[in-house]
Amino acid sequence: MSAPIPKSDETQLVQRSQAGDRLAFEELVRRHADRLYAVVLRFVADADEAEEVTQEAFLRAWRSIDRFEFRSRFFTWLYRIGINEAKRRAERRPPPGMVASIEDAPIEDAPDWSEVPEFRAQQAHLRRVLEDAVRALPIEYRAPLILRDVEGLSTQEAAEVMELREAAFKSRLHRARLAVRRAVDRYYLEGER
Amino acid sequence: MRLNPTRPRAGPRAVTGLVRSLRDKREHRWSQRRMSDYIDGKLSSRARRRLEAHARLCPECGPLRRSLTVLVWELRELGRAAPPARAVAARVIERLRREAFPPL
Numbered sequence: 362m363s364a365p366i367p368k369s370d371e372t373q374l375v376q377r378s379q380a381g382d383r384l385a386f387e388e389l390v391r392r393h394a395d396r397l398y399a400v401v402l403r404f405v406a407d408a409d410e411a412e413e414v415t416q417e418a419f420l421r422a423w424r425s426i427d428r429f430e431f432r433s434r435f436f437t438w439l440y441r442i443g444i445n446e447a448k449r450r451a452e453r454r455p456p457p458g459m460v461a462s463i464e465d466a467p468i469e470d471a472p473d474w475s476e477v478p479e480f481r482a483q484q485a486h487l488r489r490v491l492e493d494a495v496r497a498l499p500i501e502y503r504a505p506l507i508l509r510d511v512e513g514l515s516t517q518e519a520a521e522v523m524e525l526r527e528a529a530f531k532s533r534l535h536r537a538r539l540a541v542r543r544a545v546d547r548y549y550l551e552g553e554r
Numbered sequence: 555m556r557l558n559p560t561r562p563r564a565g566p567r568a569v570t571g572l573v574r575s576l577r578d579k580r581e582h583r584w585s586q587r588r589m590s591d592y593i594d595g596k597l598s599s600r601a602r603r604r605l606e607a608h609a610r611l612c613p614e615c616g617p618l619r620r621s622l623t624v625l626v627w628e629l630r631e632l633g634r635a636a637p638p639a640r641a642v643a644a645r646v647i648e649r650l651r652r653e654a655f656p657p658l
Contacts, residue, residue, distance in 0.1 A: 383655045387647050394643035412642055419646045423654050491628055510629035516594070535590040541629075542621055 375435050378426050386426070390419055393436055396512075397443050403507050404447035404500065414450065418443035433521050440514075440522045444504055451500050487545070494544035502537040509534055581608045585615050593622050 371392070377385035394415060401418070402411040421442050429438055495506060508519035520530035585608045591597050592605050609615040 381656070383650070387650070390646050390650070391643045394646050398640065398642045408640065412640060412645065415642055416646050416649045419650060420654055423650060487628060488632060491625070491632065495629075506629065510626050511633035513630060513633055516596075531590060538590060538593075538622055538625060542618075542625055545621070545625070 371435055372431070375426070375429060375431070378423070379429070386423055389435065393439055394419070396436070397439060400440060400507065400512055401443050401447050403495065403511065404444065404503065405450055410450065414443060414446050417446050421446070434518070437518055437521050440508070441524065444508075444522060448500050448504075490545055490548045491541065494541040497544070498537055498540060502533055502540065505530055505534040506537040506541065510538070578612075582612060582615065585609060585612070586618075589615070589618055589622060592619065593626050 371389070374385045374389050378389060397418060398411055398415045401414045402408065405411050405414055418439065422439055429435065495503060495511070498506065504523055505519060508514045508522055509516060512519075514522070516527055516531060516534075519534075520527045523530060525533070581604075585605045588597060588601065588605060592602060597605065605615075605619075609619045
């Protein structure tokens, strides 16, 4: 049985996991499970599925840990596994109200709601509209938005998770932001009627 | 040789207007393509000033800049809100011990 592992360099934990040290891998689980679960929750139907996906992701990570080559950070690699698993499930069961396409054209006469104090004050409403709009995005556009804007990964890290070049990642991110903005425009326009 | 000698020549104002319109369109396209980078603070200070100058006058880019700034801020706030606690790590470890780890 291994000696207790101090909360030290994550590289050591990964290397020890690669050597078969299950306690080292359990420490990696404790460090990353909650965050991975929170990310996955934004891709799947509900909390139970998010937990299942998180478990699957760690199982896959353990089984392929010897293939991790330290070219990225461990959590980037782990996020990629988790999101790919979530995508597989989402493709089998698309969420209701999914946007069929991402358009570039803005809504005509959209109000500048960012300048309306009453609208900004209804933050709980705005957040619900945002969550619904993000959930309605096709997954290849939802992922950049969640990784970069919700989770706060850098562009480079988020592009690595998605295995995209930065330029392609930024293009998808921009279109996703515009799509969410259109959803808020529509919501606000409907509220005015 | 002019193609249509009976058509009056465009005066200097019309030419200036056309040039300004083409420049405005170019600035508009340039600004729209860089709006997300602007929101993310990735533009050089010169590019940032150029975009802001255009956004001050453009009826599309001004509201777009403001609304995307608000959106990205609100999305970040969504990320800061912690999901309900579910002791996920413990159950992951339980499953790893059951299905994947070699016996001790």
